[in-house]
Amino acid sequence: MSGVEVRAVSKRYGAASVLDAVDARFPEGRFTSLLGPSGSGKTTLLRIIGGFVAPDGGRVVIGGADVTAVPLWKRRIGMVFQSYALFPHMTVAQNVAYGLNRRGIRGAAARAEVGRALELVHLTGFDARRPKQLSGGQQQRVALARAIVTKPRVLLLDEPLSALDRRLRQNMQIELKRIQRESGLTTIFVTHDQEEALTLSDTVAILDRGRIVQEGAPADIYEHPRTSFAAAFLGDANFFRGTVRGEAIDTPAGPIRIAGALPAPGTAVTVAVRPEKMTLLSAGPDPAGNVIDATLREIIYAGAVSTFLLTGSDGAEIKVLSQNRDLAGPAPGARVRLAWAPAHTVLLAD
Amino acid sequence: MADTATGATLPQPSRGGWRILALLAPAYGWLLLTVFLPLCAMLVFSFLKTTPFGSRQPLVFTFKNYLAFVDRPYLVNVAWTSLQLGLWTTGLCAALGLPAAIALARATRGRTRQVLFLLTILPFWTNGLVRVFSWTMLLREGGLLDQAVHLVWPGAGSLSLLYSFPAVVIGLVHAYLPYMILTCYLSVVGIEDGLIDAARSLGARTPAVFTTVILPLCLPGLVSGAILIFVPVIGAFMEPRILGGRIGVTMGTVIEDQFTSAYNWPLGAALSFTMLAAVLVIFAAFSGVLRKRLAVA
Structure with a gap:
């Protein structure tokens, strides 16, 4: 029971309306992409689901429970940032163990979990490295391991592949899909890259100017766009x-x-x-x-x-x-x- | 004519070397002339028996000046006072400066930040002597601070802070706090917003975010601020003399006395070099630990 639902969520920044009464469902265990041009409100929606930003109106429901008022640190979400946001003063193992330590898991139990997470992202043996000693793709995988090691209810990905070069990005797409399938996490993925959205997702939601204009399976959305915006933006x-x-x-x-x-x-x-x-x-x-x-x-x-x-x-x-x-x-x-x-x-x- | 064009673009190591030398020479020449040579002269002085001016006696060399701490045991207490001053001032600067730097870097922007910065740097632009004497007006018995306390609590006695250890610390903190704010500010500004979001999303509450992310990443700023403050403070003589009065006997004032009143330059020089050596030993002892912590940030 960890599906995510947003109900009539709105957000304004000053005079500009970023999200306008958005309704969306992200089914449990599925990979959903929020696809839209910059300024469409996709990152804001993700940050509202994560609890980084409070909505002006509407509700966020995770696993059937209203979490709109639950603070970020209690929400049990895993987030991978565009900039990776790895702690530069910690080793890879310390980075991955951070969330476990905050939940009181330390010592041998934490080490075992960290080892399992690093194995999942194929970074076994990198425990003692510092983030600066890793390539972009490796940093990305550390960020992913850190986000999933705490067994969050929802995994949020904010354009995690945009800083990688083309070849690495394609490899990481396959990895990401595999990790998502193996962990069975409800995943919400924000991207402006239509190809990435089509390749990875079970469901794609297209956002335009703070509204979801179309939602469906990748092939369905591509073959039957409902509006000219959806047709022109996706392909x-x-x-x-x-x-x-x-x-x-x-x-x-x-x-x-x-x-x-x-x-x-x-x-x-x-x-x-x-x-x-x-x-x-x-x-x-x-x-x-x-x-x-x-x-x-x-x-x-x-x-x-x-x-x-x-x-x-x-x-x-x-x-x-x-x-x-x-x-x-x-x-x-x-x-x-x-x-x-x-x-x-x-x-x-x- | 073609030669000049190609000559400018072709890589010529020797010419590059000369250029670097030409750029460095004025500054390093000046430092050599004004710092290194006088320092060498002082080092020679420190081994002399008497001040070499105004007498025709031949120069006599001795190590006696370096035994000052053995010959004059009261100097050990003086050194201890200086060390305490250094520790208290540095500690208070860190305790006040780090929160200020965090607030400046994370909660202000644009014009507000510029104005707040200006206010931070203001002590630098005021004459040190004026600054210290204005503190005497505040701290003396029946001074502004006492009057303010009496407004709130009429029956209270005098704080009589002037000519006490806390008065010296207050003056020194006032003088050196900007260094700490500036060095910490540079560290805090470098902390990416995403790191704090990441820590919170992983279950860290505000105190945990501070101790596990912000504080470790501010360490380089705290350390450079501490070095900038600790070294001049243990040699300070103006604040101890004016605000400390009778209790304000520090290494700084003792050394100053040797040069200005006792006219014992060799002893003053020897004490200076002893202090320099002590500071270098302290830094050497910590450098291993620091290098390890700072290498990552």
Whole structure:
């Protein structure tokens, strides 16, 4: 029983509203990401759950008990900070043992726990080192061991991987996922890195300007974004605006069909299409589905994949992501035709 | 013409060495001239039998001056007084300075912090003699402090702090507290907010946060402040003389007397070097421990 729930939590800093009556549930034993641009309030929400910041209104519930008024040191949460915040005057073992000592666990019992935690993060034998003698990734793992050794009810991670280089970050993502699975801790992870959120999470919650705009499984959120903000923030998207007319949406680029039911004729709507769902057609008959004309402007080659930047017949920019299976392809300036399935056209709410 | 351009950009070790020398030479030359040479002269004086001015007698060398503590046992008591002054002043400066530094670094910002800093440094800008004499006005019998006490408690007797050990300590703490505040402030400012958040999230309450995180990380500031204060305080003569009166006999005043009234320069010099040696021995004894604690922070 250590699921986390926030109910109508609000926070203002002076005139600026950072969180606006946010409701969210973080199920027990699950890995939930709070994803949003800077200033979206994701870190503030995390700090409110942890007890570092008091909300102006609303409740925080951990494991069924209201903890809104419980002070930080009594809340039994584990926190990993962006800056790691390791105690520079203590050894690795002393850092990890800190939380145990505060709970009255000392001596051999504490040493055994510290040993187990360091083993979990693959840092056995580093006990006597100082934080300064460790690399960024190792410091990160010490911070993680220190946060989980006390068996907290909730593990809070505040952009813990953002200070690491790309390769190390990918390794740590795998480690983090493994440690979370092995410890079974309810985990809340704050990040602005969409790829990281998709890779690690059981659930992703997208925050925008102090509100949760969409919450769900990574694949669900990616394939079916509800708003244009969610579509643009999580991955890339091509947007088409138009009016419903009969069986299709009439857009400046041409008629576009979707798989589901359309709103009433005459309604103005926006649809989104992911760049990797579109294909550049070679010569031959058009396939069934959506086909539009475009002019190829630029090709950005990136090894395994290439990004094609095109201009639609209405002048709008279109992005297409394609795997480099063939060497030959259209050159910039060529007029091409783009096709995609109606099922890959997402009708947005705004 | 090309030579000058490449000459400036090519790495030339000898030229770099000269540049460093040119930058260092004025300061070190000055120190050599004004500190090291007179100190050497004093070291020679300390082995002389009599002050070498105003007499035509040949110079006689002796170790007798260095046996002053054996020949004049009262000096041991004087040294003990100086040591106590040093310990009390340093301790009180630490007890007052560390909380002030923490408050300055963690609870103030912008203009408030600037003003508070200015107030901290103000004692530096006032003439020492004026500062000490203004304390006599406060501390003397029937002085401002007594009057203030009598306002609250009319029947109270006089505190008569002037010409007592506490009066000297008060004057010295006033003079040296800014050093402690400044050195501690530098340590506290370096403590990342996240460390305190981390300690609290791991179950530490405020007292535990102070003893396990803030205090250990302030140790470098406390130590450098203590060194800056302890050394001049055990040699201080102005505050003991003016605020201590009859009881204000310290190593500082004894040494000063040798130079100004007794005209026994060799003894004054020998006492100075004995004190210097004692201070160095104290620091050497602690340096091992300190280096270990300070290396991490």
